[in-house]
Amino acid sequence: MKKILIIAPAWVGDAIMAQPLYRRLHQRYPGLTLDVLAPAWTRPLHARMPEINESFDTPFGHGELKLGVRWSLARQMKKRGYDQVIVLPNSLKSALLPLFSGIKTRTGWVGESRYGLLNDTRMLDPLALPKMVERFAALAEDANQPLQRPVPFPHLAVSEQERNASSAKLGFDTQKPMIALCPGAEYGPAKRWPGSHMAALAQTLIDRGFQVCIFGSNKDREIADEILAGAPEVIDYCGKTSLAEAIDMMSFAQVVVSNDSGLMHVAAALERPLVALYGSSSPEFTPPLSSNATIVTLDLECSPCFxxxxxxxxxxxxxxxxxxxxxxxVDSFLS
Known part of the structure:
Protein backbone atom coordinates (compact mmCIF):
# COMPACT_ATOMS: atom_id res chain seq x y z
CA MET A 1 0.00 0.00 0.00
CA LYS A 2 1.26 3.47 -0.90
CA LYS A 3 2.20 5.95 1.84
CA ILE A 4 2.34 9.69 1.09
CA LEU A 5 3.35 12.58 3.34
CA ILE A 6 2.02 16.10 2.63
CA ILE A 7 3.96 19.19 3.74
CA ALA A 8 0.83 21.29 4.19
CA PRO A 9 0.34 25.08 4.06
CA ALA A 10 0.35 27.24 7.17
CA TRP A 11 -2.62 29.45 6.21
CA VAL A 12 -6.11 28.25 7.14
CA GLY A 13 -7.58 28.98 3.71
CA ASP A 14 -4.72 27.25 1.88
CA ALA A 15 -4.98 24.24 4.19
CA ILE A 16 -8.63 23.86 3.18
CA MET A 17 -7.88 24.35 -0.51
CA ALA A 18 -5.46 21.41 -0.32
CA GLN A 19 -8.19 18.88 0.45
CA PRO A 20 -9.18 18.15 -3.19
CA LEU A 21 -5.56 17.03 -3.69
CA TYR A 22 -5.99 14.51 -0.88
CA ARG A 23 -9.22 13.22 -2.37
CA ARG A 24 -7.63 12.75 -5.78
CA LEU A 25 -4.67 10.86 -4.28
CA HIS A 26 -7.09 8.40 -2.66
CA GLN A 27 -8.80 7.93 -6.03
CA ARG A 28 -5.48 7.15 -7.68
CA TYR A 29 -4.16 4.88 -4.93
CA PRO A 30 -6.81 2.70 -3.24
CA GLY A 31 -5.75 1.83 0.29
CA LEU A 32 -3.48 4.90 0.49
CA THR A 33 -2.12 6.04 3.85
CA LEU A 34 -2.01 9.85 3.71
CA ASP A 35 -0.36 11.83 6.51
CA VAL A 36 0.08 15.58 6.88
CA LEU A 37 2.88 17.64 8.43
CA ALA A 38 1.55 21.11 9.29
CA PRO A 39 1.52 23.89 11.90
CA ALA A 40 -0.37 22.92 15.05
CA TRP A 41 -3.07 25.57 14.54
CA THR A 42 -4.30 23.77 11.41
CA ARG A 43 -4.89 20.50 13.26
CA PRO A 44 -8.67 21.13 13.73
CA LEU A 45 -9.01 21.42 9.95
CA HIS A 46 -7.14 18.20 9.24
CA ALA A 47 -9.10 16.38 11.95
CA ARG A 48 -12.24 17.12 9.93
CA MET A 49 -10.82 15.77 6.65
CA PRO A 50 -11.55 12.03 6.44
CA GLU A 51 -8.83 11.56 3.79
CA ILE A 52 -6.07 12.20 6.36
CA ASN A 53 -4.76 9.30 8.42
CA GLU A 54 -2.57 11.23 10.83
CA SER A 55 -1.48 14.85 11.32
CA PHE A 56 1.93 15.83 12.72
CA ASP A 57 2.75 19.28 14.08
CA THR A 58 5.67 21.30 12.71
CA PRO A 59 7.61 23.11 15.46
CA PHE A 60 8.66 26.03 13.25
CA GLY A 61 7.52 29.61 13.56
CA HIS A 62 7.15 31.82 10.49
CA GLY A 63 10.53 32.22 8.80
CA GLU A 64 12.44 30.02 11.27
CA LEU A 65 15.14 27.80 9.79
CA LYS A 66 16.05 25.56 12.77
CA LEU A 67 18.16 23.16 10.73
CA GLY A 68 18.79 20.86 13.68
CA VAL A 69 15.10 20.53 14.45
CA ARG A 70 14.30 19.92 10.77
CA TRP A 71 16.94 17.20 10.62
CA SER A 72 15.58 15.49 13.75
CA LEU A 73 11.99 15.63 12.51
CA ALA A 74 13.09 14.34 9.10
CA ARG A 75 14.67 11.31 10.74
CA GLN A 76 11.36 10.56 12.45
CA MET A 77 9.49 10.86 9.16
CA LYS A 78 12.00 8.55 7.44
CA LYS A 79 11.16 5.76 9.89
CA ARG A 80 7.54 5.85 8.72
CA GLY A 81 8.48 4.58 5.28
CA TYR A 82 6.81 7.08 2.97
CA ASP A 83 6.98 6.44 -0.76
CA GLN A 84 6.39 10.08 -1.69
CA VAL A 85 6.27 13.53 -0.12
CA ILE A 86 4.30 16.38 -1.74
CA VAL A 87 5.43 19.86 -0.73
CA LEU A 88 2.67 22.48 -1.02
CA PRO A 89 4.42 25.66 0.25
CA ASN A 90 6.75 27.22 -2.34
CA SER A 91 9.54 28.18 0.08
CA LEU A 92 13.05 26.76 0.05
CA LYS A 93 12.79 25.90 3.76
CA SER A 94 9.73 23.70 3.23
CA ALA A 95 11.77 21.45 0.90
CA LEU A 96 14.59 20.84 3.38
CA LEU A 97 12.82 18.29 5.56
CA PRO A 98 11.77 16.14 2.57
CA LEU A 99 15.42 16.13 1.44
CA PHE A 100 16.72 15.23 4.91
CA SER A 101 14.11 12.47 5.21
CA GLY A 102 15.42 10.64 2.18
CA ILE A 103 11.90 9.97 0.87
CA LYS A 104 12.32 8.58 -2.64
CA THR A 105 9.92 10.85 -4.55
CA ARG A 106 9.80 14.52 -3.53
CA THR A 107 7.14 16.42 -5.47
CA GLY A 108 6.37 20.13 -5.70
CA TRP A 109 6.38 23.26 -7.83
CA VAL A 110 9.80 24.74 -8.60
CA GLY A 111 9.27 27.57 -6.08
CA GLU A 112 12.36 29.25 -4.62
CA SER A 113 15.00 27.49 -6.75
CA ARG A 114 14.41 24.09 -5.17
CA TYR A 115 16.20 22.06 -7.84
CA GLY A 116 18.05 19.21 -6.10
CA LEU A 117 15.92 19.42 -2.96
CA LEU A 118 12.88 18.13 -4.82
CA ASN A 119 13.39 15.50 -7.52
CA ASP A 120 9.88 15.61 -9.00
CA THR A 121 9.63 19.34 -9.71
CA ARG A 122 6.88 20.86 -11.81
CA MET A 123 6.90 24.12 -13.77
CA LEU A 124 3.75 26.13 -13.13
CA ASP A 125 1.72 27.56 -16.00
CA PRO A 126 -0.38 30.19 -14.18
CA LEU A 127 -2.70 30.61 -17.15
CA ALA A 128 -3.51 26.88 -17.25
CA LEU A 129 -3.95 26.76 -13.46
CA PRO A 130 -5.24 30.19 -12.38
CA LYS A 131 -6.70 29.05 -9.05
CA MET A 132 -4.74 28.06 -5.96
CA VAL A 133 -6.89 24.94 -5.47
CA GLU A 134 -6.00 23.80 -9.00
CA ARG A 135 -2.29 24.25 -8.35
CA PHE A 136 -2.50 22.02 -5.29
CA ALA A 137 -4.70 19.39 -6.96
CA ALA A 138 -2.45 19.16 -10.02
CA LEU A 139 0.32 17.72 -7.84
CA ALA A 140 -1.74 14.54 -7.44
CA GLU A 141 -1.02 13.67 -11.06
CA ASP A 142 2.19 12.34 -12.58
CA ALA A 143 4.48 14.90 -14.21
CA ASN A 144 3.17 16.26 -17.52
CA GLN A 145 -0.30 14.81 -16.92
CA PRO A 146 -3.30 17.17 -16.99
CA LEU A 147 -5.30 18.17 -13.94
CA GLN A 148 -8.43 16.06 -13.48
CA ARG A 149 -11.44 18.35 -13.78
CA PRO A 150 -13.75 19.34 -12.31
CA VAL A 151 -11.81 19.82 -9.09
CA PRO A 152 -14.18 18.88 -6.23
CA PHE A 153 -15.02 21.41 -3.54
CA PRO A 154 -13.41 20.97 -0.10
CA HIS A 155 -15.61 19.62 2.66
CA LEU A 156 -15.15 19.73 6.43
CA ALA A 157 -16.97 16.99 8.32
CA VAL A 158 -18.51 18.21 11.60
CA SER A 159 -20.16 15.71 13.89
CA GLU A 160 -23.35 16.45 15.80
CA GLN A 161 -21.52 15.60 19.01
CA GLU A 162 -18.84 18.24 18.33
CA ARG A 163 -21.41 20.89 17.43
CA ASN A 164 -23.46 20.22 20.55
CA ALA A 165 -20.39 20.26 22.81
CA SER A 166 -19.19 23.59 21.45
CA SER A 167 -22.61 25.25 21.59
CA ALA A 168 -23.17 24.05 25.16
CA LYS A 169 -19.74 25.30 26.27
CA LEU A 170 -20.42 28.74 24.79
CA GLY A 171 -24.03 28.94 25.99
CA PHE A 172 -25.33 29.35 22.45
CA ASP A 173 -29.08 29.13 21.74
CA THR A 174 -29.29 26.64 18.87
CA GLN A 175 -33.05 27.24 18.46
CA LYS A 176 -32.69 30.85 17.31
CA PRO A 177 -31.48 31.48 13.73
CA MET A 178 -27.93 32.77 13.49
CA ILE A 179 -25.98 34.86 10.98
CA ALA A 180 -22.19 34.59 11.19
CA LEU A 181 -19.92 37.53 10.38
CA CYS A 182 -16.17 37.10 9.81
CA PRO A 183 -14.75 40.65 9.88
CA GLY A 184 -11.04 39.84 9.92
CA ALA A 185 -8.48 39.12 7.22
CA GLU A 186 -5.01 38.05 8.25
CA TYR A 187 -3.35 39.51 5.16
CA GLY A 188 -4.16 43.14 5.94
CA PRO A 189 -6.72 45.98 6.18
CA ALA A 190 -7.18 46.23 2.39
CA LYS A 191 -9.14 42.96 2.59
CA ARG A 192 -11.39 44.04 5.49
CA TRP A 193 -14.84 45.49 4.95
CA PRO A 194 -15.18 48.48 7.34
CA GLY A 195 -16.40 47.67 10.83
CA SER A 196 -19.02 50.43 10.64
CA HIS A 197 -20.53 48.80 7.53
CA MET A 198 -20.55 45.39 9.19
CA ALA A 199 -22.15 46.90 12.30
CA ALA A 200 -24.94 48.44 10.20
CA LEU A 201 -25.59 45.07 8.55
CA ALA A 202 -25.53 43.33 11.93
CA GLN A 203 -28.00 45.74 13.50
CA THR A 204 -30.45 45.32 10.63
CA LEU A 205 -30.33 41.53 11.03
CA ILE A 206 -30.66 41.76 14.83
CA ASP A 207 -33.72 43.96 14.39
CA ARG A 208 -35.20 41.17 12.27
CA GLY A 209 -34.76 38.66 15.09
CA PHE A 210 -31.49 36.96 14.17
CA GLN A 211 -28.61 36.16 16.45
CA VAL A 212 -25.56 37.76 14.87
CA CYS A 213 -22.21 36.28 15.89
CA ILE A 214 -18.76 37.52 14.91
CA PHE A 215 -15.88 35.06 14.57
CA GLY A 216 -12.15 35.65 14.39
CA SER A 217 -8.94 35.68 16.37
CA ASN A 218 -7.46 38.08 18.90
CA LYS A 219 -5.89 39.89 15.94
CA ASP A 220 -9.40 40.97 14.93
CA ARG A 221 -10.07 42.67 18.27
CA GLU A 222 -10.00 46.23 16.91
CA ILE A 223 -12.56 45.67 14.17
CA ALA A 224 -14.67 43.49 16.50
CA ASP A 225 -14.85 46.37 18.99
CA GLU A 226 -15.84 48.72 16.17
CA ILE A 227 -18.72 46.41 15.26
CA LEU A 228 -19.81 46.12 18.90
CA ALA A 229 -19.81 49.90 19.23
CA GLY A 230 -22.34 50.13 16.40
CA ALA A 231 -24.30 46.97 17.23
CA PRO A 232 -23.86 46.11 20.93
CA GLU A 233 -26.18 43.08 20.81
CA VAL A 234 -23.80 41.20 18.54
CA ILE A 235 -22.46 38.01 20.13
CA ASP A 236 -18.68 38.38 20.17
CA TYR A 237 -16.66 35.19 19.62
CA CYS A 238 -13.53 36.95 18.29
CA GLY A 239 -10.58 35.46 20.14
CA LYS A 240 -12.96 33.61 22.47
CA THR A 241 -13.11 30.25 20.70
CA SER A 242 -10.58 27.76 19.44
CA LEU A 243 -10.51 27.17 15.71
CA ALA A 244 -12.26 23.85 16.32
CA GLU A 245 -15.07 25.60 18.21
CA ALA A 246 -15.36 28.31 15.55
CA ILE A 247 -15.81 25.61 12.89
CA ASP A 248 -18.47 23.88 14.97
CA MET A 249 -20.33 27.13 15.69
CA MET A 250 -20.21 28.41 12.11
CA SER A 251 -21.90 25.20 11.02
CA PHE A 252 -25.08 26.54 12.69
CA ALA A 253 -25.18 29.68 10.53
CA GLN A 254 -28.10 30.41 8.23
CA VAL A 255 -25.74 32.66 6.25
CA VAL A 256 -22.07 33.60 6.67
CA VAL A 257 -20.78 37.03 5.60
CA SER A 258 -17.01 37.07 5.30
CA ASN A 259 -14.06 38.91 3.86
CA ASP A 260 -11.65 36.92 1.69
CA SER A 261 -10.05 35.07 4.61
CA GLY A 262 -9.39 31.67 6.10
CA LEU A 263 -12.80 31.66 7.76
CA MET A 264 -14.41 32.32 4.37
CA HIS A 265 -12.92 29.05 3.18
CA VAL A 266 -14.10 27.35 6.38
CA ALA A 267 -17.67 28.53 5.69
CA ALA A 268 -17.46 27.31 2.09
CA ALA A 269 -16.16 23.91 3.18
CA LEU A 270 -19.00 23.69 5.73
CA GLU A 271 -21.35 24.28 2.78
CA ARG A 272 -23.06 27.17 4.54
CA PRO A 273 -24.75 29.89 2.42
CA LEU A 274 -21.93 32.38 2.02
CA VAL A 275 -21.64 36.04 1.03
CA ALA A 276 -17.96 36.64 0.22
CA LEU A 277 -16.65 40.22 0.13
CA TYR A 278 -13.68 41.10 -2.09
CA GLY A 279 -11.67 44.31 -2.17
CA SER A 280 -7.91 44.16 -2.78
CA SER A 281 -7.89 40.44 -3.61
CA SER A 282 -9.34 38.49 -6.50
CA PRO A 283 -12.07 35.82 -6.63
CA GLU A 284 -10.33 34.59 -9.78
CA PHE A 285 -7.43 33.25 -7.67
CA THR A 286 -8.97 32.29 -4.31
CA PRO A 287 -12.75 32.11 -4.77
CA PRO A 288 -15.06 30.58 -2.19
CA LEU A 289 -15.10 26.91 -3.22
CA SER A 290 -18.81 26.28 -2.93
CA SER A 291 -21.90 26.17 -5.12
CA ASN A 292 -23.69 27.99 -2.29
CA ALA A 293 -21.74 31.27 -2.36
CA THR A 294 -22.32 34.77 -3.70
CA ILE A 295 -19.38 37.06 -4.39
CA VAL A 296 -19.91 40.78 -3.72
CA THR A 297 -17.30 43.13 -5.14
CA LEU A 298 -17.31 46.58 -6.73
CA ASP A 299 -14.71 45.47 -9.28
CA LEU A 300 -13.14 48.94 -9.43
CA GLU A 301 -10.46 49.82 -11.94
CA CYS A 302 -7.83 49.90 -9.17
CA SER A 303 -8.67 46.45 -7.83
CA PRO A 304 -7.51 43.84 -7.29
CA CYS A 305 -4.20 45.38 -6.21
CA PHE A 306 -3.21 42.50 -3.87
CA VAL A 330 -27.89 37.86 2.40
CA ASP A 331 -31.61 38.14 1.69
CA SER A 332 -31.22 36.12 -1.49
CA PHE A 333 -30.28 33.16 0.72
CA LEU A 334 -32.79 33.83 3.49
CA SER A 335 -35.68 34.00 1.03
Whole structure:
Protein backbone atom coordinates (compact mmCIF):
# COMPACT_ATOMS: atom_id res chain seq x y z
CA MET A 1 0.00 0.00 0.00
CA LYS A 2 1.26 3.47 -0.90
CA LYS A 3 2.20 5.95 1.84
CA ILE A 4 2.34 9.69 1.09
CA LEU A 5 3.35 12.58 3.34
CA ILE A 6 2.02 16.10 2.63
CA ILE A 7 3.96 19.19 3.74
CA ALA A 8 0.83 21.29 4.19
CA PRO A 9 0.34 25.08 4.06
CA ALA A 10 0.35 27.24 7.17
CA TRP A 11 -2.62 29.45 6.21
CA VAL A 12 -6.11 28.25 7.14
CA GLY A 13 -7.58 28.98 3.71
CA ASP A 14 -4.72 27.25 1.88
CA ALA A 15 -4.98 24.24 4.19
CA ILE A 16 -8.63 23.86 3.18
CA MET A 17 -7.88 24.35 -0.51
CA ALA A 18 -5.46 21.41 -0.32
CA GLN A 19 -8.19 18.88 0.45
CA PRO A 20 -9.18 18.15 -3.19
CA LEU A 21 -5.56 17.03 -3.69
CA TYR A 22 -5.99 14.51 -0.88
CA ARG A 23 -9.22 13.22 -2.37
CA ARG A 24 -7.63 12.75 -5.78
CA LEU A 25 -4.67 10.86 -4.28
CA HIS A 26 -7.09 8.40 -2.66
CA GLN A 27 -8.80 7.93 -6.03
CA ARG A 28 -5.48 7.15 -7.68
CA TYR A 29 -4.16 4.88 -4.93
CA PRO A 30 -6.81 2.70 -3.24
CA GLY A 31 -5.75 1.83 0.29
CA LEU A 32 -3.48 4.90 0.49
CA THR A 33 -2.12 6.04 3.85
CA LEU A 34 -2.01 9.85 3.71
CA ASP A 35 -0.36 11.83 6.51
CA VAL A 36 0.08 15.58 6.88
CA LEU A 37 2.88 17.64 8.43
CA ALA A 38 1.55 21.11 9.29
CA PRO A 39 1.52 23.89 11.90
CA ALA A 40 -0.37 22.92 15.05
CA TRP A 41 -3.07 25.57 14.54
CA THR A 42 -4.30 23.77 11.41
CA ARG A 43 -4.89 20.50 13.26
CA PRO A 44 -8.67 21.13 13.73
CA LEU A 45 -9.01 21.42 9.95
CA HIS A 46 -7.14 18.20 9.24
CA ALA A 47 -9.10 16.38 11.95
CA ARG A 48 -12.24 17.12 9.93
CA MET A 49 -10.82 15.77 6.65
CA PRO A 50 -11.55 12.03 6.44
CA GLU A 51 -8.83 11.56 3.79
CA ILE A 52 -6.07 12.20 6.36
CA ASN A 53 -4.76 9.30 8.42
CA GLU A 54 -2.57 11.23 10.83
CA SER A 55 -1.48 14.85 11.32
CA PHE A 56 1.93 15.83 12.72
CA ASP A 57 2.75 19.28 14.08
CA THR A 58 5.67 21.30 12.71
CA PRO A 59 7.61 23.11 15.46
CA PHE A 60 8.66 26.03 13.25
CA GLY A 61 7.52 29.61 13.56
CA HIS A 62 7.15 31.82 10.49
CA GLY A 63 10.53 32.22 8.80
CA GLU A 64 12.44 30.02 11.27
CA LEU A 65 15.14 27.80 9.79
CA LYS A 66 16.05 25.56 12.77
CA LEU A 67 18.16 23.16 10.73
CA GLY A 68 18.79 20.86 13.68
CA VAL A 69 15.10 20.53 14.45
CA ARG A 70 14.30 19.92 10.77
CA TRP A 71 16.94 17.20 10.62
CA SER A 72 15.58 15.49 13.75
CA LEU A 73 11.99 15.63 12.51
CA ALA A 74 13.09 14.34 9.10
CA ARG A 75 14.67 11.31 10.74
CA GLN A 76 11.36 10.56 12.45
CA MET A 77 9.49 10.86 9.16
CA LYS A 78 12.00 8.55 7.44
CA LYS A 79 11.16 5.76 9.89
CA ARG A 80 7.54 5.85 8.72
CA GLY A 81 8.48 4.58 5.28
CA TYR A 82 6.81 7.08 2.97
CA ASP A 83 6.98 6.44 -0.76
CA GLN A 84 6.39 10.08 -1.69
CA VAL A 85 6.27 13.53 -0.12
CA ILE A 86 4.30 16.38 -1.74
CA VAL A 87 5.43 19.86 -0.73
CA LEU A 88 2.67 22.48 -1.02
CA PRO A 89 4.42 25.66 0.25
CA ASN A 90 6.75 27.22 -2.34
CA SER A 91 9.54 28.18 0.08
CA LEU A 92 13.05 26.76 0.05
CA LYS A 93 12.79 25.90 3.76
CA SER A 94 9.73 23.70 3.23
CA ALA A 95 11.77 21.45 0.90
CA LEU A 96 14.59 20.84 3.38
CA LEU A 97 12.82 18.29 5.56
CA PRO A 98 11.77 16.14 2.57
CA LEU A 99 15.42 16.13 1.44
CA PHE A 100 16.72 15.23 4.91
CA SER A 101 14.11 12.47 5.21
CA GLY A 102 15.42 10.64 2.18
CA ILE A 103 11.90 9.97 0.87
CA LYS A 104 12.32 8.58 -2.64
CA THR A 105 9.92 10.85 -4.55
CA ARG A 106 9.80 14.52 -3.53
CA THR A 107 7.14 16.42 -5.47
CA GLY A 108 6.37 20.13 -5.70
CA TRP A 109 6.38 23.26 -7.83
CA VAL A 110 9.80 24.74 -8.60
CA GLY A 111 9.27 27.57 -6.08
CA GLU A 112 12.36 29.25 -4.62
CA SER A 113 15.00 27.49 -6.75
CA ARG A 114 14.41 24.09 -5.17
CA TYR A 115 16.20 22.06 -7.84
CA GLY A 116 18.05 19.21 -6.10
CA LEU A 117 15.92 19.42 -2.96
CA LEU A 118 12.88 18.13 -4.82
CA ASN A 119 13.39 15.50 -7.52
CA ASP A 120 9.88 15.61 -9.00
CA THR A 121 9.63 19.34 -9.71
CA ARG A 122 6.88 20.86 -11.81
CA MET A 123 6.90 24.12 -13.77
CA LEU A 124 3.75 26.13 -13.13
CA ASP A 125 1.72 27.56 -16.00
CA PRO A 126 -0.38 30.19 -14.18
CA LEU A 127 -2.70 30.61 -17.15
CA ALA A 128 -3.51 26.88 -17.25
CA LEU A 129 -3.95 26.76 -13.46
CA PRO A 130 -5.24 30.19 -12.38
CA LYS A 131 -6.70 29.05 -9.05
CA MET A 132 -4.74 28.06 -5.96
CA VAL A 133 -6.89 24.94 -5.47
CA GLU A 134 -6.00 23.80 -9.00
CA ARG A 135 -2.29 24.25 -8.35
CA PHE A 136 -2.50 22.02 -5.29
CA ALA A 137 -4.70 19.39 -6.96
CA ALA A 138 -2.45 19.16 -10.02
CA LEU A 139 0.32 17.72 -7.84
CA ALA A 140 -1.74 14.54 -7.44
CA GLU A 141 -1.02 13.67 -11.06
CA ASP A 142 2.19 12.34 -12.58
CA ALA A 143 4.48 14.90 -14.21
CA ASN A 144 3.17 16.26 -17.52
CA GLN A 145 -0.30 14.81 -16.92
CA PRO A 146 -3.30 17.17 -16.99
CA LEU A 147 -5.30 18.17 -13.94
CA GLN A 148 -8.43 16.06 -13.48
CA ARG A 149 -11.44 18.35 -13.78
CA PRO A 150 -13.75 19.34 -12.31
CA VAL A 151 -11.81 19.82 -9.09
CA PRO A 152 -14.18 18.88 -6.23
CA PHE A 153 -15.02 21.41 -3.54
CA PRO A 154 -13.41 20.97 -0.10
CA HIS A 155 -15.61 19.62 2.66
CA LEU A 156 -15.15 19.73 6.43
CA ALA A 157 -16.97 16.99 8.32
CA VAL A 158 -18.51 18.21 11.60
CA SER A 159 -20.16 15.71 13.89
CA GLU A 160 -23.35 16.45 15.80
CA GLN A 161 -21.52 15.60 19.01
CA GLU A 162 -18.84 18.24 18.33
CA ARG A 163 -21.41 20.89 17.43
CA ASN A 164 -23.46 20.22 20.55
CA ALA A 165 -20.39 20.26 22.81
CA SER A 166 -19.19 23.59 21.45
CA SER A 167 -22.61 25.25 21.59
CA ALA A 168 -23.17 24.05 25.16
CA LYS A 169 -19.74 25.30 26.27
CA LEU A 170 -20.42 28.74 24.79
CA GLY A 171 -24.03 28.94 25.99
CA PHE A 172 -25.33 29.35 22.45
CA ASP A 173 -29.08 29.13 21.74
CA THR A 174 -29.29 26.64 18.87
CA GLN A 175 -33.05 27.24 18.46
CA LYS A 176 -32.69 30.85 17.31
CA PRO A 177 -31.48 31.48 13.73
CA MET A 178 -27.93 32.77 13.49
CA ILE A 179 -25.98 34.86 10.98
CA ALA A 180 -22.19 34.59 11.19
CA LEU A 181 -19.92 37.53 10.38
CA CYS A 182 -16.17 37.10 9.81
CA PRO A 183 -14.75 40.65 9.88
CA GLY A 184 -11.04 39.84 9.92
CA ALA A 185 -8.48 39.12 7.22
CA GLU A 186 -5.01 38.05 8.25
CA TYR A 187 -3.35 39.51 5.16
CA GLY A 188 -4.16 43.14 5.94
CA PRO A 189 -6.72 45.98 6.18
CA ALA A 190 -7.18 46.23 2.39
CA LYS A 191 -9.14 42.96 2.59
CA ARG A 192 -11.39 44.04 5.49
CA TRP A 193 -14.84 45.49 4.95
CA PRO A 194 -15.18 48.48 7.34
CA GLY A 195 -16.40 47.67 10.83
CA SER A 196 -19.02 50.43 10.64
CA HIS A 197 -20.53 48.80 7.53
CA MET A 198 -20.55 45.39 9.19
CA ALA A 199 -22.15 46.90 12.30
CA ALA A 200 -24.94 48.44 10.20
CA LEU A 201 -25.59 45.07 8.55
CA ALA A 202 -25.53 43.33 11.93
CA GLN A 203 -28.00 45.74 13.50
CA THR A 204 -30.45 45.32 10.63
CA LEU A 205 -30.33 41.53 11.03
CA ILE A 206 -30.66 41.76 14.83
CA ASP A 207 -33.72 43.96 14.39
CA ARG A 208 -35.20 41.17 12.27
CA GLY A 209 -34.76 38.66 15.09
CA PHE A 210 -31.49 36.96 14.17
CA GLN A 211 -28.61 36.16 16.45
CA VAL A 212 -25.56 37.76 14.87
CA CYS A 213 -22.21 36.28 15.89
CA ILE A 214 -18.76 37.52 14.91
CA PHE A 215 -15.88 35.06 14.57
CA GLY A 216 -12.15 35.65 14.39
CA SER A 217 -8.94 35.68 16.37
CA ASN A 218 -7.46 38.08 18.90
CA LYS A 219 -5.89 39.89 15.94
CA ASP A 220 -9.40 40.97 14.93
CA ARG A 221 -10.07 42.67 18.27
CA GLU A 222 -10.00 46.23 16.91
CA ILE A 223 -12.56 45.67 14.17
CA ALA A 224 -14.67 43.49 16.50
CA ASP A 225 -14.85 46.37 18.99
CA GLU A 226 -15.84 48.72 16.17
CA ILE A 227 -18.72 46.41 15.26
CA LEU A 228 -19.81 46.12 18.90
CA ALA A 229 -19.81 49.90 19.23
CA GLY A 230 -22.34 50.13 16.40
CA ALA A 231 -24.30 46.97 17.23
CA PRO A 232 -23.86 46.11 20.93
CA GLU A 233 -26.18 43.08 20.81
CA VAL A 234 -23.80 41.20 18.54
CA ILE A 235 -22.46 38.01 20.13
CA ASP A 236 -18.68 38.38 20.17
CA TYR A 237 -16.66 35.19 19.62
CA CYS A 238 -13.53 36.95 18.29
CA GLY A 239 -10.58 35.46 20.14
CA LYS A 240 -12.96 33.61 22.47
CA THR A 241 -13.11 30.25 20.70
CA SER A 242 -10.58 27.76 19.44
CA LEU A 243 -10.51 27.17 15.71
CA ALA A 244 -12.26 23.85 16.32
CA GLU A 245 -15.07 25.60 18.21
CA ALA A 246 -15.36 28.31 15.55
CA ILE A 247 -15.81 25.61 12.89
CA ASP A 248 -18.47 23.88 14.97
CA MET A 249 -20.33 27.13 15.69
CA MET A 250 -20.21 28.41 12.11
CA SER A 251 -21.90 25.20 11.02
CA PHE A 252 -25.08 26.54 12.69
CA ALA A 253 -25.18 29.68 10.53
CA GLN A 254 -28.10 30.41 8.23
CA VAL A 255 -25.74 32.66 6.25
CA VAL A 256 -22.07 33.60 6.67
CA VAL A 257 -20.78 37.03 5.60
CA SER A 258 -17.01 37.07 5.30
CA ASN A 259 -14.06 38.91 3.86
CA ASP A 260 -11.65 36.92 1.69
CA SER A 261 -10.05 35.07 4.61
CA GLY A 262 -9.39 31.67 6.10
CA LEU A 263 -12.80 31.66 7.76
CA MET A 264 -14.41 32.32 4.37
CA HIS A 265 -12.92 29.05 3.18
CA VAL A 266 -14.10 27.35 6.38
CA ALA A 267 -17.67 28.53 5.69
CA ALA A 268 -17.46 27.31 2.09
CA ALA A 269 -16.16 23.91 3.18
CA LEU A 270 -19.00 23.69 5.73
CA GLU A 271 -21.35 24.28 2.78
CA ARG A 272 -23.06 27.17 4.54
CA PRO A 273 -24.75 29.89 2.42
CA LEU A 274 -21.93 32.38 2.02
CA VAL A 275 -21.64 36.04 1.03
CA ALA A 276 -17.96 36.64 0.22
CA LEU A 277 -16.65 40.22 0.13
CA TYR A 278 -13.68 41.10 -2.09
CA GLY A 279 -11.67 44.31 -2.17
CA SER A 280 -7.91 44.16 -2.78
CA SER A 281 -7.89 40.44 -3.61
CA SER A 282 -9.34 38.49 -6.50
CA PRO A 283 -12.07 35.82 -6.63
CA GLU A 284 -10.33 34.59 -9.78
CA PHE A 285 -7.43 33.25 -7.67
CA THR A 286 -8.97 32.29 -4.31
CA PRO A 287 -12.75 32.11 -4.77
CA PRO A 288 -15.06 30.58 -2.19
CA LEU A 289 -15.10 26.91 -3.22
CA SER A 290 -18.81 26.28 -2.93
CA SER A 291 -21.90 26.17 -5.12
CA ASN A 292 -23.69 27.99 -2.29
CA ALA A 293 -21.74 31.27 -2.36
CA THR A 294 -22.32 34.77 -3.70
CA ILE A 295 -19.38 37.06 -4.39
CA VAL A 296 -19.91 40.78 -3.72
CA THR A 297 -17.30 43.13 -5.14
CA LEU A 298 -17.31 46.58 -6.73
CA ASP A 299 -14.71 45.47 -9.28
CA LEU A 300 -13.14 48.94 -9.43
CA GLU A 301 -10.46 49.82 -11.94
CA CYS A 302 -7.83 49.90 -9.17
CA SER A 303 -8.67 46.45 -7.83
CA PRO A 304 -7.51 43.84 -7.29
CA CYS A 305 -4.20 45.38 -6.21
CA PHE A 306 -3.21 42.50 -3.87
CA UNK A 307 -1.74 45.00 -1.41
CA UNK A 308 -2.03 44.76 2.37
CA UNK A 309 -2.74 48.50 2.63
CA UNK A 310 -4.50 50.54 -0.05
CA UNK A 311 -1.74 52.19 -2.13
CA UNK A 312 -4.15 55.01 -3.08
CA UNK A 313 -5.06 55.58 0.59
CA UNK A 314 -8.84 55.57 -0.01
CA UNK A 315 -9.79 51.86 0.01
CA UNK A 316 -12.83 52.65 -2.13
CA UNK A 317 -13.12 49.00 -3.13
CA UNK A 318 -14.53 48.28 0.34
CA UNK A 319 -15.49 51.69 1.76
CA UNK A 320 -17.92 52.23 -1.13
CA UNK A 321 -19.40 48.75 -0.78
CA UNK A 322 -22.58 49.76 1.04
CA UNK A 323 -24.29 47.55 3.68
CA UNK A 324 -27.54 47.47 1.68
CA UNK A 325 -25.79 45.75 -1.20
CA UNK A 326 -24.49 43.04 1.11
CA UNK A 327 -27.90 42.77 2.79
CA UNK A 328 -29.46 42.09 -0.62
CA UNK A 329 -27.05 39.17 -1.08
CA VAL A 330 -27.89 37.86 2.40
CA ASP A 331 -31.61 38.14 1.69
CA SER A 332 -31.22 36.12 -1.49
CA PHE A 333 -30.28 33.16 0.72
CA LEU A 334 -32.79 33.83 3.49
CA SER A 335 -35.68 34.00 1.03
Missing amino acids: ERICPLKHMNCLNQLEPNRVLTA
